[in-house]
Every structure is written in C-alpha cells, then in structure tokens.
Amino acid sequence: MEKKKINIGLIGGGFMGRTHSNGYNRIRNFFPDLAYTPVLKAVCFRNESKLKAFAEQWGYESTETDWRKLIERDDIDAVDICTPNDTHAEIAIAAAKAGKMILCEKPLARNLPESKEMVDAIAAAGVKNTVWYNYRRIPAVTLAKNIVASGKLGRIYHYRANFLQDWTINEKLPQGGEGLWRMDAAVAGSGVVGDLLSHCIDTAIWLNGGIQEVSAMTETFVKQRMHQLTGKVEDVHIDDACSFFCRFNNGSLGLFESTRYARGHKALYTFEINGANGSLRWDLHDLNRLEYFDNGDESNLRGWRSIHVTDGEQPYMNKWWVPGLGIGYEHSFVHQVADFLKSLETGEDCGPTFQDAYETQKVCQAVLDSAASRSWKSC
Ligand SMILES: NC(=O)c1ccc[n+]([C@@H]2O[C@H](COP(=O)([O-])OP(=O)(O)OC[C@H]3O[C@@H](n4cnc5c(N)ncnc54)[C@H](O)[C@@H]3O)[C@@H](O)[C@H]2O)c1
Numbered sequence: 001m002e003k004k005k006i007n008i009g010l011i012g013g014g015f016m017g018r019t020h021s022n023g024y025n026r027i028r029n030f031f032p033d034l035a036y037t038p039v040l041k042a043v044c045f046r047n048e049s050k051l052k053a054f055a056e057q058w059g060y061e062s063t064e065t066d067w068r069k070l071i072e073r074d075d076i077d078a079v080d081i082c083t084p085n086d087t088h089a090e091i092a093i094a095a096a097k098a099g100k101m102i103l104c105e106k107p108l109a110r111n112l113p114e115s116k117e118m119v120d121a122i123a124a125a126g127v128k129n130t131v132w133y134n135y136r137r138i139p140a141v142t143l144a145k146n147i148v149a150s151g152k153l154g155r156i157y158h159y160r161a162n163f164l165q166d167w168t169i170n171e172k173l174p175q176g177g178e179g180l181w182r183m184d185a186a187v188a189g190s191g192v193v194g195d196l197l198s199h200c201i202d203t204a205i206w207l208n209g210g211i212q213e214v215s216a217m218t219e220t221f222v223k224q225r226m227h228q229l230t231g232k233v234e235d236v237h238i239d240d241a242c243s244f245f246c247r248f249n250n251g252s253l254g255l256f257e258s259t260r261y262a263r264g265h266k267a268l269y270t271f272e273i274n275g276a277n278g279s280l281r282w283d284l285h286d287l288n289r290l291e292y293f294d295n296g297d298e299s300n301l302r303g304w305r306s307i308h309v310t311d312g313e314q315p316y317m318n319k320w321w322v323p324g325l326g327i328g329y330e331h332s333f334v335h336q337v338a339d340f341l342k343s344l345e346t347g348e349d350c351g352p353t354f355q356d357a358y359e360t361q362k363v364c365q366a367v368l369d370s371a372a373s374r375s376w377k378s379c
Contacts, residue, residue: 110189
C-alpha cells in the first residue's frame with residue numbers, strides 16, 4: 001500500500017527532540033499498517049554545529065536555525081515543538097496561522113493567558129493538534145484507563161499522585177540558560193507545578209475526570225541562585241516543591257505532591273485510585289506493571305495482583321515482542337506518534353488536544369494561585 005506522507009518539522013533537539021525523533025523512526029517498523037508515514041523533513045535549533053550532527057544521527061533531510069523559516073516552508077505539514085516553555089505559544093500560534101498541524105510539548109505554555117491564545121489560534125485555524133502528555137500511552141497506564149472506564153472500580157473515592165526528583169538540592173546549582181531553563185521562572189513559567197505536576201494532573205483528569213477546586217502550598221527552598229546568562233546572583237521564582245488537595249467533579253478527593261528535593265528519587269511518578277469495588281496503582285519505576293485490587297475476588301484469594309502488562313491483548317503490546325517481555329519509557333512517544341497518525345485516518349482527535357492541555361493548565365494556575373493566596377481556588 002502506498003503510504004501518505006506527513007512531513008515533520010521538529011523544533012528543538014534536546015531531550016524531547018530525541019524522544020520524538022526516535023518515535024517517528026520506529027513507526028515504519030512497528031506500526032506498518034498505518035496509512036500515514038512520517039518523513040523527517042527538517043530539524044531546527046540554533047546551535048549550528050550540533051544541528052548537523054543531530055540531523056545526521058536521527059535522519060532529518062534538512063536543517064534550519066530559525067523556527068520561522070521552518071514554519072514558512074511549503075514542504076512542512078506538521079510542526080513538532082520541543083523547545084523550552086517560553087517559546088511554545090509564539091511558535092504554535094505562528095504554525096497554526098500557517099495552517100500546519102501541531103504537536104506541542106507540555107506544559108502547553110508558561111501560564112493560562114498564553115495557553116488561551118494558543119487554544120484560540122488552533123480553533124481559528126482548525127488544524128490537527130496534540131500535546132505530548134506521553135504517560136497516557138504507557139500500556140499499563142492505558143490499561144488503568146480502560147479498567148476505570150469499564151466501571152470495575154465502582155464509585156471513586158480517592159486519587160493520589162506523586163512526582164518526586166532530587167536534582168536541584170545542591171544550592172550551588174545555577175539557574176537559567178541552556179540545560180537549566182527549568183530553574184528560571186521567566187522561561188519555565190513555574191517550577192514543579194508546570195514541569196511535573198502537569199503530568200500528574202493530565203493523567204488524573206484522563207482517568208478520573210475534571211478537577212473542581214484545589215488547596216495548595218508551594219515552597220522555594222533555595223531563594224537565590226547564580227543566573228547562568230547574567231552571571232549575577234538572582235532571586236529564584238520557581239516553586240521547588242508543591243503539595244495540593246483537590247476535589248474532583250465526581251466527588252472524589254485528590255492528593256498530589258511534587259518536589260525536586262526528595263533525596264534519592266530521580267523520577268518517581270506514582271498514582272493510585274481507590275474505588276468502592278477496587279483500586280489501581282502504578283509506578284513509573286516499574287512501568288510495565290499495574291497493580292489491581294478487586295474486592296469481587298473470592299475472599300480467601302483476595303489481594304493486590306501485579307499485572308505484567310506485556311500481553312498482546314493489552315494496550316499497544318501486540319505491536320512489540322512476545323508476552324512477558326517489557327518495553328520502556330521511549331515507547332510512550334512511539335505510541336503517541338502512532339495514535340496521531342491514526343487520527344489522521346479516522347478524523348478523530350488525538351488526545352490530549354490543546355483544549356485538553358488547557359484544562360490541565362487551568363488546574364496548574366489554580367494550584368499556583370491557591371498557594372500564593374493561601375486559600376481554596378476553583379479551577
Ligand atoms: N513529555 C515529557 O515527559 C517531557 C519531558 C521533558 C521535557 N518536556 C518538555 O519538552 C520541552 C523541551 O524540554 P527538553 O527537556 O527537551 O529541553 P532541552 O533543554 O533538552 O532542549 C531544548 C531544545 O530547544 C532548543 N531551543 C531553545 N530555544 C529555541 C528557539 N528559540 N528556537 C529553536 N530551538 C530552540 C535548544 O537548542 C534545545 O535543542 C519543554 O517544554 C519541556 O517541558 C516534556
């Protein structure tokens with residue numbers, strides 16, 4: 001079958017530039033039935049010496065150093081935004097006006113007003129879009145979604161999630177600039193709220209529905225750090241840690257915690273959901289497993305079962321190896337590319353869309369506002 005080509009223009013060649021490029025490259029081999037195929041047409045970032053090497057390593061046909069030039073090109077169908085958060089809005093709005101499909105990294109933007117402009121631009125242009133909240137597409141997490149959607153858990157009472165890291169504990173770590181833009185609120189928008197909790201919130205809304213109101217606290221443990229770009233010691237404006245309670249629209253209660261000061265934890269994303277008839281829990285460090293407690297089990301056999309999500313009947317797994325053999329973090333991006341291409345065939349949305357990511361951004365904003373005002377905020 002002759003495949004329809006989608007020419008990709010990737011902007012940003014750091015961590016996410018690599019995961020997305022790997023995603024595009026795996027499609028031909030592992031999702032051969034898709035009608036559309038991605039073509040790595042161009043990659044763009046500013047460091048010219050690294051750019052050529054990146055293009056060669058991942059198979060891009062051409063390079064650009066200015067994202068505006070990439071968007072102007074007639075041979076680009078889809079723009080993939082893998083740059084720091086302060087650039088998402090400008091690039092996405094320009095790409096929408098140019099009629100390009102857009103795949104944008106999370107969080108959608110630095111703040112709610114920027115996100116709103118992006119959602120409006122997308123709606124006006126009517127272009128296909130998706131946001132890379134990739135954890136939805138880890139098979140065990142997708143299985144959790146299917147179990148919740150089947151109603152097996154019954155009425156949901158509780159949802160809790162953590163995203164813990166420890167890489168900013170060193171007080172001498174500078175802020176800002178290449179590699180450390182996450183520490184600079186002017187670029188990142190916020191600290192752990194936008195960077196880490198946004199993932200937890202996206203998954204939570206997807207599994208358990210919308211969030212009504214939040215009560216949050218944040219802390220900036222190290223108040224001043226040297227700024228890499230100015231060379232001066234400057235105030236730190238990001239949240240180093242955040243905890244919040246919330247109430248979901250379905251009446252269940254939520255508890256979320258994130259920090260970059262949990263010594264020993266590198267990327268511990270966990271969630272648990274408790275319903276009247278059962279519970280689920282998942283841990284990124286053991287990502288092929290989903291733990292499930294079913295209160296309907298025979299009483300003398302009842303207990304938490306650890307489901308190794310590697311069977312061909314489980315989400316995405318018929319595309320990979322044989323039952324019993326696991327897959328990794330990078331596969332979530334392959335799955336998102338595959339689902340995006342499939343959505344071009346079906347005409348359906350490829351969630352999370354910009355609109356979905358805007359809902360997450362609303363919760364992030366309410367969390368930050370709640371912490372600042374020391375009061376409950378509606379989302
Ligand atoms: N989905 C996830 O799990 C996940 C994980 C990490 C990062 N992210 C998101 O991905 C985005 C990028 O993060 P990263 O970790 O890849 O960052 P990074 O620092 O590793 O890479 C950023 C890249 O963008 C380029 N860049 C910066 N400004 C540019 C500009 N004006 N024009 C062109 N290129 C420019 C840099 O040269 C670099 O190649 C962020 O929005 C981040 O929040 C998402």
